[in-house]
Amino acid sequence: MVNIHSGTEGPRRREEILRIVRETTVQSQEELIALLRDRGYSVTQPTLSRDVRELGLAKTPNGYVAPGDLAAPIPFTAREVREGRLDQLIRESVIFVETAGNLAVIKTPAATAQPLASAIDAAAIEDAVGTIGGDDTIFVAFREPSSAAAFVRRVQETAGISPVRRRTRA
Secondary structure: OOOOOOOOHHHHHHHHHHHHHHHOOOOOHHHHHHHHHHOOOOOOHHHHHHHHHHHOOEEEOOEEEOHHHOOOOOOOOOHHHHHHHHHHHHHHHOOEEEEEOOEEEEEOOOOOHHHHHHHHHHHOOOOEEEEEEOOOEEEEEEOOHHHHHHHHHHHHHHHOOOOOOOOOOO
16 A cells, blocks of 8 residues: 555546546446556545546546546437436436425445436436435435426336335324
């Protein structure tokens, strides 16, 4: 492991981050942390977030891109591929999903919300206007409550989970 207290560790780590994003597709900071660890760097999430910001990396539907590489065209990813990735992540990570007005609220295991939120964005779900992904919760905002309900039904079917039945008070 690289000594985290040496004065050259930060610049060396950032050089390695650039090398990684140029050599491989990296969809999340969690993936980037794992790749850095494989290469002998120990880094925390806040430090990596700061490095990503300082390097000016951009998050695209195809993963992180270095600033100088943004001028290159982003490779086309077929809709079927994006939809397939979304369905796979739904099956692997959705624990619970329900509507709240025009929002779909999705619960996942810890640290798995970001890749799923990214896949939702990349899939360009009809009537979805925005996605916010935390550590284990995702909010997807829709133009209409009916669109949120349709998306929730799709997620429930794909994940193989039953719809929630609300109990009414007597």
